[in-house]
Amino acid sequence: MLRRVAAQASTHYRRLLTASSPTSTPHVHFPFRQCSTSYTSNSNFVEHLEDSDSTFPSPSSTKISIDRSGLHNPSEHFHGPTSDSELVKHLKGIIKFRGGPITVAEYMEEVLTNPKAGFYINRDVFGAQGDFVTSPEVSQIFGEMIGVWVMCVWEQMGRPNKVNLVELGPGRGTLLADLLRGVSKFKNFTESVRIHMVECSPALRKVQYQSLKCEGEDGGDENEGKQVVSTMTCSPVSWHATMEEVPAGLPTIIIAHEFYDALPVHQFQRASNGWCEKMIDVDENSLFRFVLSPRPTPATLYLVKRSKWTETEETAKLSHIEICPKAMDLTQTIVKRIGSDGGAALIIDYGLNGIVSDSLQAIRKHKFVNILDNPGSADLSAYVDFAAVRHLAEEVSENVTVHGPITQSQFLGALGINFRVEALLENCTDEQADSLRTGYWRLVGEGEAPFWEGPDEHTPIGMGTRYLAMAIVNKEIGVPVPF
Known part of the structure; x- marks a missing residue:
């Protein structure tokens, strides 16, 4: 050929x-x-989410505030030892300032392109x-x-x-x-x-x-x-x-x-109440950990958009889904x-x-x-x-x-x-x-x-x-x- x-x-x-x-x-x-990475096929894609455009308008025209009331709030003294890198301190500072966790996408973007300590910024990798x-x-x-x-x-x-x-x-x-x-x-x-x-x-x-x-x-x-x-x-x-x-x-x-x-990607995990976005928080030992958002987040709009291009059978068995709004x-x-x-x-x-x-x-x-x-x-x-x-x-x-x-x-x-x-x-x-x-x-x-x-x-x-x-x-x- x-x-x-x-x-x-x-x-x-x-x-x-x-x-x-x-x-x-x-x-x-x-x-x-x-x-x-291994993949299992298929899941009921937007379980417990509304499919109508009126409920989930286009990402470019709508802003949604995240309700963090049900998420873990770190204690006031979570900074940990002074051996933390500047980027770790910065990430923990963002979480503390917001009073709740950040998305995986926010974490990924800071880790890779933070102007002072991002992985790609100041060295040949x-x-x-x-x-x-x-x-x-x-x-x-x-x-x-x-x-x-x-x-x-x-x-x-x-x-x-x-x-x-x-x-x-x-x-x-x-x-x-x-x-x-x-x-x-x-x-x-x-x-x-x-x-x-x-x-x-x-x-x-x-x-x-x-x-x-x-x-x-x-x-x-x-x-x-x-x-x-x-x-x-x-x-x-x-x-x-x-x-x-x-x-x-x-x-x-x-x-x-x-x-x-x-x-940067947003990660969603299937839970008892439907698809929940995975977030990154700080635990009582000042270590990063994953938590789930109890309510829809702004990235949910992209999840719904992606669902319109997907057959239900394709996602019926999936327990996780990644969405990349920046892509x-x-x-x-x-x-x-x-x-x-x-x-x-x-x-x-x-x-x-x-x-x-x-x-x-x-x-x-x-x-x-x-x-x-x-x-x-x-x-x-x-x-x-x-x-x-x-x-x-x-x-x-x-x-x-x-x-x-x-x-x-x-x-x-x-x-x-x-x-x-x-x-x-x-x-x-x-x-x-x-x-x-x-x-x-x-x-x-x-x-x-x-x-x-x-x-x-x-x-x-x-x-x-x-x-x-x-x-x-x-x-x-x-x-x-x-x-």
Whole structure:
């Protein structure tokens, strides 16, 4: 199948697959984010909740106050020992000030993006010395394949002479660096590209500036929105805190790789009185604990919205449900931009093509840890509800179409990753060849690599079927490669 697809590809497509040689030092290969969440199927979805729109208006038009009277109120002296981190003190302070617990989503957002102590804000959390390794850190060919997809979409758009290329949460900038290196010989494309990095971490912005070999003013907070130039392709580069800040008016190609999974989720648990939101409180020993809200919360509106896209049989046996309002809001922003300006978005993440149960997890130094243990020291992430993204996108605009999800293995295979690996193997050392084979398996394989002969703890684990790819495109583009 792959040879048939490759044979139908355009001339620039084949040139890109063989254009560049492997980097002098292949990316390191370490265990990446690994999820071991089990799901039971189905539950009576909005038990004890009203289904009518009059009872639960749209999230954008209604505000609901949380009645905390029935929740545990911590004692006045809950601060505990002075060994608490600044983030822990901050979280406990919020709970004390409110006189009651906070949502899991509020906790997650503070843990990941608190301006002073958030997990992503002031350090490099990626790679061997970090807490997890993402696909771009596994092998250079991942970014190169994304480059193939971007160029194919650009051609389907009619080769516009100006196009915004946006990455949400670029990490170290490795994906875009590999992408730009792979397409650097295609001047018509590189001259059209305006690069926009949506990144809230000052520390990571500095790393991205170096990864893209930028020149000009530093890409720090004080220069937000100002352009520098990547010397890899002479393309202008800008940094922004949110997608909304990316200038409108140009066709836009958006890459969201492992971005949706870090958006804060609300968790609901089935109780005797129906679906109750899980909250985080402080117990009498000054430790964080989970409690349930006795009454509907603002996030209940999103739970009801999600229920309209779900068959009752799908959720009949579930005891937990996760809802991600920020993913819905982001999808709406992306769809409106693509619907009005033209372009496409590619979402690659681990998730399900259906409603998500209890998937939230914490990863510290490549190991799973308790979610409430030492907040700010571990990454928090949850499965992406791809079905919700699709349903919302189709509701928001008639000018877009949604394709997928398909597995990462199918996506990369149809783009020609096999041929790219073969081309690289012809011009590399034995050590580089081993790294390429290992990286290839991690990107497209399933389970443990059968060829591995090293230490068991370093056995490559394939994520080709656990990661999914979805495209949202303007209708004028047609069906994007390789969907």
